[in-house]
Amino acid sequence: MNQETIQVTRHGSVLVITLNRPEARNAINRHMAEGIAAAADELDTDPELAVGILTGHEQVFSSGMDLKAFLRGETPIIEGRGLAGITATPPRKPLIAAVNGFAFAGGFELALACDLIVASASALFALPEVRRGLVAGGGGVVQLPRRIPRGIAMEMVLTGEPITASRAYDIGLVNRVSSGSALDCALEIANTIAKNAPLAIQASKEVIQRSQDWPLDQLYALQNERIAPVLASDDAREGASAFAEKRTPIWRGT
Numbered sequence: 001m002n003q004e005t006i007q008v009t010r011h012g013s014v015l016v017i018t019l020n021r022p023e024a025r026n027a028i029n030r031h032m033a034e035g036i037a038a039a040a041d042e043l044d045t046d047p048e049l050a051v052g053i054l055t056g057h058e059q060v061f062s063s064g065m066d067l068k069a070f071l072r073g074e075t076p077i078i079e080g081r082g083l084a085g086i087t088a089t090p091p092r093k094p095l096i097a098a099v100n101g102f103a104f105a106g107g108f109e110l111a112l113a114c115d116l117i118v119a120s121a122s123a124l125f126a127l128p129e130v131r132r133g134l135v136a137g138g139g140g141v142v143q144l145p146r147r148i149p150r151g152i153a154m155e156m157v158l159t160g161e162p163i164t165a166s167r168a169y170d171i172g173l174v175n176r177v178s179s180g181s182a183l184d185c186a187l188e189i190a191n192t193i194a195k196n197a198p199l200a201i202q203a204s205k206e207v208i209q210r211s212q213d214w215p216l217d218q219l220y221a222l223q224n225e226r227i228a229p230v231l232a233s234d235d236a237r238e239g240a241s242a243f244a245e246k247r248t249p250i251w252r253g254t
Contacts, residue, residue: 004020004031005019005020005021005029005031005032005035006018006019006020006032006035006036006039007020008035008039008042010049011187011191012191012194013048013049013050013051013194014049014050014051014052014053014187014190014191014194015039015042015043015046015049015051015052015053016052016053016055016183016187017036017039017040017052017053017054017055018055018056018057019032019036019054019055019056019057019061019062020057022057022060024063024066025060025062025063026056026057026060026061026062026063026107027062027063027064027065027066027067027068027069028062028064028065028066028076028083028084028106028107028110029066029069029074029076030069030074030075030076032066032076032084033076033077033078033083033084033085034078034085036054036084036085036086036110037078037081037084037085037086038085039052040052040085040086040090040091040095041085043091043093043095044091044092044093047198047253049093050093050094050190050193050194050198050201051093051094051095051096051190051193051194052091052093052094052095052096052190053095053096053097053098053183053186053187053190054095054096054097054098054110054111054114055097055098055099055100055182055183055186056099056100056101056107059100059101059122060100060101060102061097061099061100061101061102061103061107061110061111061123062103062104062106062107062110063102063104063105063107064104064105064106064107064108064109065083065105065106065138067132076106077138082113082138082139083106083109083110083113083138083139084106084110084113086110086113087109087110087112087113087138087139087143088139090113090114090115090209092202092205092206093198093201093202093205094115094116094190094193094201094205095113095114095115096114096115096116096117096118096186096189096190097110097111097114097116097117097118097186098118098119098181098182098183098185099111099117099118099119099120099123099125099165099174099182100119100120100122100123100181100182100183101120101124102123102124102125102126102162103124103125103126104124104125104126104127104128104162105126105127105128105129105136105140106138108125108126108127108136108140109127109136109139109140109143111125112139112140112143112144112147113139113143115205116175116186116189117168117173117174117175118174118175118176118177118178118182118185118186118189119165119168119169119174119176119177119178119182120165120177120178120180120181120182121165121166121177121178121179122165123164123165123168123174123177123182124162124163124164124165125156125162125163125165125168125173126156126160126161126162126163127140127141127144127156127157127160128160128161128162129160130157130158130160131160136157140157141157144156144157146212147172147173148172148173149171152171165177175189176189197230197235197236197238197239197249197251198235198251198253199229199230199233199235199253199254200230200235200236203226203227203229203230206226207223207226207227210222211223233254234252234254235249235251235252235253235254238250238251238252
């Protein structure tokens with residue numbers, strides 16, 4: 001799975017995907033993109049896995065698309081799936097970005113493809129594509145205004161200037177700013193999520209992701225289509241039984 005460009009490790013039911021091109025500031029080339037896509041598929045298809053974390057080595061999350069590879073005609077876009085296979089079709093299971101150092105351009109877009117973002121205090125976020133005659137088409141210009149106020153998103157995109165982790169937290173882009181390792185903080189959140197019922201988690205994520213585009217008069221009907229199977233599941237009965245019996249539930253994903 002392109003082990004030279006990413007590292008995939010398991011921490012119980014949490015899959016950690018580490019970008020591993022420190023010599024290139026974790027710039028995303030085709031091999032890395034394919035590795036991330038394959039790891040996302042592993043997360044979704046393995047019933048033993050509940051949550052994924054995307055992170056980078058040392059002081060950098062990712063500097064974005066590998067421009068040298070781009071000039072050679074190489075693309076990190078996976079057909080039908082977007083940048084690294086996750087920006088247009090993110091995993092069904094929760095994915096957390098753990099950002100140490102800077103997340104610029106496509107690196108920032110990878111973070112935006114995640115459901116939660118945890119950052120170290122030194123993290124920086126930017127979409128500088130306009131400075132290179134490019135557009136943040138890997139999700140930046142469409143996803144950033146969905147995460148933060150439109151005017152702030154417009155300023156970030158049109159100026160290309162970075163914002164700090166504390167500023168990102170203030171505008172609601174980042175969930176938590178860690179004084180230590182962003183990965184350790186992300187693992188703490190991931191382990192909390194992993195204790196919950198998998199079907200309920202996935203249905204909840206889907207509704208939150210999609211409901212912004214649903215017509216208001218169909219909002220609850222479309223929601224109910226997705227949560228009805230959860231309410232009828234064995235896990236729903238297990239959750240109620242465990243509560244009544246004052247014990248920890250045993251989820252089976254059915």
